[in-house]
Amino acid sequence: MAQGTKSISSPVRIGICAPSTPFTKDAASRVIALAARTHPHAELVFDEQCFFEDGHFAGSDKQRTDSFLALANDPDIDAIWFARGGYGAARIAEAAVQRLDSVANNKIYLGYSDAGNLLGALYRAGIGEVAHGPMPSDIGRADGEQAVARALDWIVHRKADALDPGLISGQKYAAFNLMTLAMMTGTKLIPDLRDHILIVEEISEYLYAFDRAMFHLCSNLADIGLTGIKLGRVDDIPENDRPFGEDPEAIIKRWAGSNAIAYLGRAEIGHDAQNRIVPFGLLKT
Amino acid sequence: MAQGTKSISSPVRIGICAPSTPFTKDAASRVIALAARTHPHAELVFDEQCFFEDGHFAGSDKQRTDSFLALANDPDIDAIWFARGGYGAARIAEAAVQRLDSVANNKIYLGYSDAGNLLGALYRAGIGEVAHGPMPSDIGRADGEQAVARALDWIVHRKADALDPGLISGQKYAAFNLMTLAMMTGTKLIPDLRDHILIVEEISEYLYAFDRAMFHLCSNLADIGLTGIKLGRVDDIPENDRPFGEDPEAIIKRWAGSNAIAYLGRAEIGHDAQNRIVPFGLLKT
Numbered sequence: 001m002a003q004g005t006k007s008i009s010s011p012v013r014i015g016i017c018a019p020s021t022p023f024t025k026d027a028a029s030r031v032i033a034l035a036a037r038t039h040p041h042a043e044l045v046f047d048e049q050c051f052f053e054d055g056h057f058a059g060s061d062k063q064r065t066d067s068f069l070a071l072a073n074d075p076d077i078d079a080i081w082f083a084r085g086g087y088g089a090a091r092i093a094e095a096a097v098q099r100l101d102s103v104a105n106n107k108i109y110l111g112y113s114d115a116g117n118l119l120g121a122l123y124r125a126g127i128g129e130v131a132h133g134p135m136p137s138d139i140g141r142a143d144g145e146q147a148v149a150r151a152l153d154w155i156v157h158r159k160a161d162a163l164d165p166g167l168i169s170g171q172k173y174a175a176f177n178l179m180t181l182a183m184m185t186g187t188k189l190i191p192d193l194r195d196h197i198l199i200v201e202e203i204s205e206y207l208y209a210f211d212r213a214m215f216h217l218c219s220n221l222a223d224i225g226l227t228g229i230k231l232g233r234v235d236d237i238p239e240n241d242r243p244f245g246e247d248p249e250a251i252i253k254r255w256a257g258s259n260a261i262a263y264l265g266r267a268e269i270g271h272d273a274q275n276r277i278v279p280f281g282l283l284k285t
Numbered sequence: 286m287a288q289g290t291k292s293i294s295s296p297v298r299i300g301i302c303a304p305s306t307p308f309t310k311d312a313a314s315r316v317i318a319l320a321a322r323t324h325p326h327a328e329l330v331f332d333e334q335c336f337f338e339d340g341h342f343a344g345s346d347k348q349r350t351d352s353f354l355a356l357a358n359d360p361d362i363d364a365i366w367f368a369r370g371g372y373g374a375a376r377i378a379e380a381a382v383q384r385l386d387s388v389a390n391n392k393i394y395l396g397y398s399d400a401g402n403l404l405g406a407l408y409r410a411g412i413g414e415v416a417h418g419p420m421p422s423d424i425g426r427a428d429g430e431q432a433v434a435r436a437l438d439w440i441v442h443r444k445a446d447a448l449d450p451g452l453i454s455g456q457k458y459a460a461f462n463l464m465t466l467a468m469m470t471g472t473k474l475i476p477d478l479r480d481h482i483l484i485v486e487e488i489s490e491y492l493y494a495f496d497r498a499m500f501h502l503c504s505n506l507a508d509i510g511l512t513g514i515k516l517g518r519v520d521d522i523p524e525n526d527r528p529f530g531e532d533p534e535a536i537i538k539r540w541a542g543s544n545a546i547a548y549l550g551r552a553e554i555g556h557d558a559q560n561r562i563v564p565f566g567l568l569k570t
Contacts, residue, residue: 055530056493087493090500183497186471187504208341208372212468215375219472245340 011043012156014079015071016050016136018058019093020114021086023050023136028083031136034145039152046136047071050083057088065092065099068118072104079155080128084137085113085177093121094188100127108155111135113203113271116180117189123174123280124191132175132199132269133162133277143273154277160285164199164268164276167283171227175199175269175278182213185220191280194225197264199278200252201232203271207244210234211251218255228262233270296328297441299364300356301335301421303343304378305399306371308335308421313368316421319430324437331421332356335368342373350377350384353403357389364440365413369422370398370462378406379473385412393440396420398488398556401465402474408459408565409476417460417484417554418447418562428558439562445570449484449553449561452568456512460484460554460563467498470505476565479510482549484563485537486517488556492529495519496536503540513547518555 016028028046035042049067052059059067071077082089096118108129109122115135123130133154134147141147153159167173174193176184178200184190198221202210218229234248246254249266256263268276301313313331320327334352337344344352356362367374381403393414394407400420408415418439419432426432438444452458459478461469463485469475483506487495503514519533531539534551541548553561 053527055528056525057530087497090497182468183501185501185505187501212372212375216468216470216472220470240341242338243340245342 011041012078013043013045013076014081014155015074015077016044016046016081016083017064017067017071018050018083019064019068019118020058020088021056021084022053022058023083025051027136027139030139031148034139034148035152038149039156042152042156045071045077046083056086061091064088065096068092068096069099072107073101075103077107079108079110081151081155082109082111082115082118082135084135085111085115087114089114089117090183090189093117097121097125097127100125104128110151110155112175112269112275113177114180116176117184119280120176120181120184120191121189124189130280131277132280134275138273138275141273147273147275150277158285162277163285164278166230166265166267167278169283169285172196172282173199173278174280175201175232175267178202178210178213178217179205182216185217192224193221195227197227197230199230199232199267199269201270202234202248204236204238206238206240207246207248207251208240210248211244211246214251214255218259218261221261222259226261228264229256230264230267232267233272235270235272296326297363298328298330298361299366299440300359300362301329301331301366301368302349302352302356303335303368304349304353304403305343305373306341306369307338307343308368310336312421312424315424316433319424319433320437323434324441327437327441330356330362331368341371346376349373350381353377353381354384357392358386360388362392364393364395366436366440367394367396367400367403367420369420370396370400372399374399374402375468375474378402382406382410382412389413395436395440397460397554397560398462399465401461402469404565405461405466405469405476406474409474415565416562417565419560423558423560426558432558432560435562443570447562448570449563451515451550451552452563454568454570457481457567458484458563459565460486460517460552463487463495463498463502464490467501470502477509478506480512482512482515484515484517484552484554486555487519487533489521489523491523491525492531492533492536493525495522495533496529496531499536499540503544503546506546507544511546513549514541515549515552517552518557520555520557
């Protein structure tokens with residue numbers, strides 16, 4: 001019981017689905033083995049849909065929707081953990097969230113990257129405890145076991161040291177991949193971010209594309225009453241034929257400034273093993 | 286006078302600036318030599334700013350703005366031709382258009398790709414005759430001289446056979462690069478597209494990114510009263526690690542359909558030598 005907050009008689013059942021791209025059975029086995037070692041209290045339920053393949057996606061839009069709904073509407077499941085990003089959640093999030101039952105409210109939902117489409121739609125609808133953090137797919141990274149264990153620390157134990165250390169109690173937060181959120185503006189997936197500190201991170205985008213997405217995002221959020229914006233990590237920037245001339249922090253400072261959004265510094269999120277948890281909404285811990 | 290609609294005594298003066306990325310003197314010389322051969326009536330004025338370099342850009346935001354304004358506010362210039370795309374016009378378009386004088390109204394503005402940010406801001410402000418079509422940079426393409434000559438056919442002679450052959454007189458049009466327009470939604474650069482047929486084209490994007498941008502664009506335009514949407518060419522699609530499972534036309538049909546936007550078929554625009562002219566607004570020819 002040293003790690004636990006619940007009794008051994010009620011394991012934390014974590015339903016895992018893939019709203020975007022396919023996971024692999026080998027990686028799932030590694031995540032299950034790690035969890036058995038570090039979080040014996042957790043019971044991981046990988047839906048078979050995680051391993052479906054349909055073109056780019058982990059099964060058809062219907063299959064990915066059905067898998068998410070079956071787990072989220074199951075009263076015996078305590079948490080929904082999105083297996084992997086990649087692209088695809090935007091195609092199902094709006095319709096899927098509309099079909100959630102009341103039991104979906106009693107769950108944690110955890111993921112990042114493309115899963116941000118579902119995090120946003122869930123938070124917009126006021127459903128569950130939504131959080132931005134590592135996914136089963138992180139098992140494939142260098143030191144990825146740290147990231148997976150941190151996610152389980154949050155899901156199973158709500159461990160405070162899994163959180164981004166810069167979070168402040170009493171403040172509202174949301175966190176997203178920049179490009180994912182940029183494509184959610186003006187759609188039925190983006191939540192109301194008034195009075196929130198928004199944290200964004202980016203991966204594998206040219207700096208000109210980062211600048212363009214920041215132009216778009218800050219222009220769209222200029223008048224909604226954000227408390228401010230923070231920058232997670234911006235990694236794996238492709239080399240262009242010439243240097244861009246500004247680094248990511250200078251870019252976000254410029255676009256935030258010209259749109260009267262307060263820039264509040266760096267945050268500990270990103271597409272890496274150090275990706276810390278950011279629960280959406282008012283932080284009470 | 287076989288080609289001309291004006292007398293030899295009044296050449297058409299075309300001011301060329303680079304609101305995005307740098308042009309080269311060698312390419313400018315080739316465009317000038319071509320124009321001298323095919324359109325002796327045109328006088329091409331390449332602003333020195335076209336060749337400036339500042340990181341990613343053809344000079345600083347201020348230098349690119351000043352060059353555009355000097356040409357657009359010059360009563361002796363008949364047309365503004367954007368030299369090249371790449372990224373950068375979004376950083377200057379809103380402020381630049383606000384500083385245009387009344388003489389800026391009497392001009393054609395021609396370009397595509399990233400220059401769409403300026404086309405959109407100009408059309409939103411009701412300034413000039415805005416058109417989507419080839420740029421001086423097209424001289425570098427295979428058969429690029431055709432594209433450059435087509436642009437000059439439009440600027441100098443308003444030749445009807447330079448137009449996309451699918452355009453219908455009495456209909457309103459606008460045309461953009463998909464990603465450029467997706468990043469303009471919700472900003473002060475996007476014009477009112479009510480009652481317009483919108484034409485989009487794309488280049489060098491993965492199909493998942495094309496799908497994501499279509500999700501974003503169609504969601505944002507669902508309620509504005511578009512007459513419909515047409516698809517230009519979608520080229521140089523990078524190979525992903527697996528096939529996407531749909532082609533570009535199936536993607537646009539699906540997103541247009543789910544957002545109650547009429548899909549109206551293909552159009553003759555794209556990042557290629559066959560890129561035809563699409564004048565913004567009501568087509569009267």
